Amino acid sequence: MQVYQITTTCANCRSENRVIIADENASASCQACGSQLLKAKRFAGVIYVMSNPKVQGVKVGMTSRNVFARAKQISGTGVPGDFSVLAAFPSNNPNKDERKVHEKLSRKRIGKEHFDLDPVTAIVRIRTILSKEWVFLDRKHERPVLERLTEQKENAQRRFAGGQSGAPQMDMFDAVGPNPCQPEAPSAQENAAELRPKSFLANLFS
Structure with missing residues (x-):
């Protein structure tokens, strides 16, 4: 202990x-x-979002150790620039959660753990994928992330309200059947008969 x-x-x-x-x-x-x-x-590890001014996009991975020590470790692997931690999400199964996040973000993958996403979009997407709040969020990105979440919530509320009030109104003929002012569409059997090739005798007497 x-x-x-x-x-x-x-x-x-x-x-x-x-x-x-x-x-x-x-x-x-x-x-x-x-x-x-x-x-x-205490939890088993974290799913992290890191960025590097010399590297495109963001790095999304997992660690069961100190996430800031991890950022320092990978900054000294020959990659130009230093990695900084933008956000960290708790995980009781970091390997499984990392695979889940990578799969959901696969269309934006540009490297093994690198994704062509801006930091705010990456953080918001991972929050949605994992259905978890972060245990760390870089102060610089705190306001834009919260603004994005507020915007998403308001858009969802507007779509819901629009779906409720914007439902198509029932036409007077919808309640009693087809519109009597319009001819009925041919049935499937009639369509099939029209498309079926006529026999030789039928062609003679048509």
Whole structure:
């Protein structure tokens, strides 16, 4: 079992607290005012979104270790520029979730783990695919991601409202059958008879 000591400041009373975390799922309260300081939950790994100013698109992968250490590790593999973590999503089965995300984004794949997507689109798409909230979101992208999510929600609401109010109105003839002012369309049997080749005798007497 790993034990961690965290020093944090209470958002309510601004007092400093030292918290010991030793369980996979742990929470802590402020010693001064009793407000909840944090709630910790352990998971197997994360699905991450990274970017590199020298590399096209974004890198989407998984790690069961520290995601920031992973970014530093792959930045020193001969690739120009440094990778930075844009977002991380929790996963109890990171290998399975990575395959799922890669499959859904396959049309935009330009490399093994690289996709021709802008960061905001990638983060929003992965959130939808995994149906999970991020555990980390780069501050620079926080506002545009939230704006995109708000826009999607409003568009969905408009489509729903349009589907409710924009349903076609029933014509007066729809309630009683076909329009008596128009000739009935030929039946399937009549169409088949018209298309069927006529016999030699029928041609003589037609």
